[in-house]
Amino acid sequence: RFGYFGKDKLEEMKLLLCTVSGCLTDGQVYVSATGEEMVSINTRDETGIRMLQNENVEVILLSSSASPMPEALLERLAKRMGCGWKQDMGFSQVQDLLDSKNLAWKDVAYMGTDEEDVRCLNLAGLSGVPQDAPKVALTATKYVCNSRAGHGAVREFAEHILLLLKKAKSKMEQDRIRRDLF
Amino acid sequence: RFGYFGKDKLEEMKLLLCTVSGCLTDGQVYVSATGEEMVSINTRDETGIRMLQNENVEVILLSSSASPMPEALLERLAKRMGCGWKQDMGFSQVQDLLDSKNLAWKDVAYMGTDEEDVRCLNLAGLSGVPQDAPKVALTATKYVCNSRAGHGAVREFAEHILLLLKKAKSKMEQDRIRRDLF
Amino acid sequence: RFGYFGKDKLEEMKLLLCTVSGCLTDGQVYVSATGEEMVSINTRDETGIRMLQNENVEVILLSSSASPMPEALLERLAKRMGCGWKQDMGFSQVQDLLDSKNLAWKDVAYMGTDEEDVRCLNLAGLSGVPQDAPKVALTATKYVCNSRAGHGAVREFAEHILLLLKKAKSKMEQDRIRRDLF
């Protein structure tokens, strides 16, 4: 079930919520006895996030309550990419976040792979998961990436969002011209 | 020989013993000249361990005497996942551990890949090895994961255990109802 | 579209410009909360760079302005391999560099994978990209490596350059002999 199945009409996309573990990273955590934990990200995904920001789509990195991540590490990743971040996000916290921003689910893109991401994947105007995500997420999402988590999935989803936005914009332009003509 | 071949009746599962090197990790050890050694784990496997703990299956991480691991690193991994840990475990040490806990082998699940894990894999009520385990372990185990070591094998085995436990429970329920009826 | 499609006459090759992220590395960046960032390179690629230097082809490592890299890390990589380095290189900076060295594009080999590398890939006498590069770079390049970024692509491109140089040299030798004969 690769590619996009679902409504492909998009009017606006104001926000991408993206979980870190298993989306932006491949889920590997490097651990030493006393040192800090490390994770790895791909510069291609980073570029994808910048591409969205350049088109005025806000990006917020999430760590879910199911797979917690050291707050300092999450903050550092977010800083590096110039995006916001939220720790311990379950469904109700995400709902609160949208409320506080006066955003409807249809204007939000969501990327996540955990069981508790399912509701958000279902509600979001656009949702995406990496190719190697657990079944529960593959079933709930609207878009399945060809790329793997931590190795280009976020970039691919970002390009998908930008393509749909472009389509929608050119459609609106056409409609406006038609209205002006008749 | 993927999937489960063997008895699939499970009454109880009280304990999962899981070796770290080559099961929870992919066996890679990162070494610098003076720094500490690092290993990597996957957050999916971590989630698998939490799923077992939530169903009251204790999880203990083992390092075998054949592939020793710095004690501080083993302790740190165990702490991170909220499980116990035992260093330098050969067959007799595992037997002692079960005795001290008053557990029979049939109530224990075992995951390991070394030559010295073979006896435990044979005796345990349930045993599992990652897809990329050495032949000696693939031959001895009851369940072979589709996932690789350090990349989801522990999660897959945990889900397998929980599924069998669920089956067993619903069977017991059925039997009880039948008994009540006649 | 593996292999070399385009002019295979090469007279001289004085300089290889090679972007680091996604060419010399596989694009993965290892991040901890407070520690420094790490990247990984392959010793085979390192050997490839030394092979070029031994034949008097200068090698300069670039970080593009699109995917910036900590300057100290870029410098360290360059030092390790005994090559020069330039930070934040877009097209005009590359052009300035060639001008300052009195080099024409035909005497330069270029390796890069970002959108902004496309012009350089088109202009360079020889250009190469790793097998797993983004489409935009695969379309623009003259040579597509069989090897992946960070895992031998630079070595392969270096061997390709040296082979063409050898061919060109033996051709010139032949021509000289012919001239002498008639």
Next chain:
Amino acid sequence: RFGYFGKDKLEEMKLLLCTVSGCLTDGQVYVSATGEEMVSINTRDETGIRMLQNENVEVILLSSSASPMPEALLERLAKRMGCGWKQDMGFSQVQDLLDSKNLAWKDVAYMGTDEEDVRCLNLAGLSGVPQDAPKVALTATKYVCNSRAGHGAVREFAEHILLLLKKAKSKMEQDRIRRDLF
């Protein structure tokens, strides 16, 4: 050309010389701006080295002069595995080493992947290279592993050596019995 092609009669094997970069490791070097370099090894390969040592085959780790490795890192790897180590080894240094140990090439096993390892691969009583070695090494070796460098190749070659030694021993035993009978 997998498997063993060549003489499979082995009388004794007293020494394994194994290059580190691209045999014991996969050639990846992890670099940060100011920190030390890291490499990764697999515990399975470590076990292979121990198996040889238990059968009185000495193991010495080599770094070739072509792909130098920080001495402290080489020493640390060797210490971890309880083997000797030699830095900057070209062909003549290896020859000197054998001379000083009064060993003939036929009693030595060699594992290496660089151009300068070719002569040693040719001369050694047994030679092995990982599956993903450069062509020049694949052509020169007697045994090609099914495993990749840094991911089990050394273990596989160790098991191959031990198997041949066992065969040779049982053959000698047979011959002795025959002699005693007639």
